[in-house]
Amino acid sequence: MEMMTLRMTVFFWHKMSLADHKNTNGQGIFRMEGDNVSNAFVVRSLDEIRFWSRIMKEHSLFLRLGFRCEDTQLINEANHFYATFESIESRAQAFSAETDPQIIQRFNVEVHTAVSHIWVFKRKVLGLILTCQLIGQNNFPLLLDHTSREAFYFRNRLEQLNAGKLDPLPDAIINENVFFLRIMADHAKFIAHLLDPSERKLVDQAREFSDDFDKLLFQARDLDSMRPQSQTAPLLDQFLDQNRVSVQSLRDFKKTARDLIEACRIKSIIHPLLADHVFREAERFLFIIDMFENALTGKPVTNIEGSH
Numbered sequence: 672m673e674m675m676t677l678r679m680t681v682f683f684w685h686k687m688s689l690a691d692h693k694n695t696n697g698q699g700i701f702r703m704e705g706d707n708v709s710n711a712f713v714v715r716s717l718d719e720i721r722f723w724s725r726i727m728k729e730h731s732l733f734l735r736l737g738f739r740c741e742d743t744q745l746i747n748e749a750n751h752f753y754a755t756f757e758s759i760e761s762r763a764q765a766f767s768a769e770t771d772p773q774i775i776q777r778f779n780v781e782v783h784t785a786v787s788h789i790w791v792f793k794r795k796v797l798g799l800i801l802t803c804q805l806i807g808q809n810n811f812p813l814l815l816d817h818t819s820r821e822a823f824y825f826r827n828r829l830e831q832l833n834a835g836k837l838d839p840l841p842d843a844i845i846n847e848n849v850f851f852l853r854i855m856a857d858h859a860k861f862i863a864h865l866l867d868p869s870e871r872k873l874v875d876q877a878r879e880f881s882d883d884f885d886k887l888l889f890q891a892r893d894l895d896s897m898r899p900q901s902q903t904a905p906l907l908d909q910f911l912d913q914n915r916v917s918v919q920s921l922r923d924f925k926k927t928a929r930d931l932i933e934a935c936r937i938k939s940i941i942h943p944l945l946a947d948h949v950f951r952e953a954e955r956f957l958f959i960i961d962m963f964e965n966a967l968t969g970k971p972v973t974n975i976e977g978s979h
């Protein structure tokens with residue numbers, strides 16, 4: 672079942688690229704490509720919402736845990752967002768690929784509003800921290816910035832889906848990698864700072880990942896700046912291959928850290944759910960890299976046909 676969803680998602684990106692080329696009169700995707708694209712729109716929307724609404728729900732929990740007991744207003748707001756995204760998550764689970772695309776389009780608008788609100792909340796808290804109005808709270812400013820970037824990404828994806836236009840493939844490859852490489856670099860920094868300082872070997876490893884991903888991010892930004900001349904198939908393919916190697920090893924490191932934290936084998940102030948959360952985000956990035964690789968090499972159509 673999981674595999675089928677992934678294949679449909681790959682197919683959707685492929686189809687959307689085709690749709691973009693044909694979309695000269697501003698028509699929505701439903702009228703342009705018929706049932707396949709309507710269905711792919713539903714599958715893709717649900718896939719994004721199921722993944723990111725759980726992430727938003729967990730951000731609310733992490734932020735709440737870092738607030739001071741006296742900040743009851745902020746705690747209430749965080750609890751409110753937790754409930755909102757928990758409800759969105761369970762409603763997204765109840766829909767299926769056969770749900771009417773118009774219903775999903777309205778659902779996307781509703782989720783978009785909730786994500787906009789949590790984005791405002793995160794930026795507000797960032798402002799309070801940076802002006803020293805929450806002395807003694809335990810959330811890093813970079814964590815607020817990081818989680819607000821994830822909200823912004825989610826909100827943007829919902830807008831793209833409802834407008835019927837994802838970025839063309841070569842732009843999507845660079846944009847998504849610039850976004851996710853920075854996210855991965857931040858994760859490595861959070862892990863290094865939240866492990867107990869006495870876990871010297873693990874802290875060193877986390878710092879090495881941080882340096883590795885900072886370099887990959889600079890490389891991605893160079894490729895970005897060299898657009899559109901840099902968007903050749905061999906360069907993009909190599910870019911994906913190189914990023915995949917590092918993301919796989921960071922993913923494995925996070926998985927090990929998660930298992931060690933769950934088994935109470937290492938000293939840290941990392942919540943086990945946070946360890947799992949960053950592991951899932953690395954898995955998501957790997958899935959996106961593979962989706963791009965397939966779209967570049969034209970594999971998705973074969974996969975779709977092979978799965979039916």
Ligand SMILES: [Fe+2]
Binds near residue numbers: 726730818821948952
């Ligand atoms: Fe996150």
Ligand SMILES: [Fe+2]
Binds near residue numbers: 821854858949952
């Ligand atoms: Fe993250």
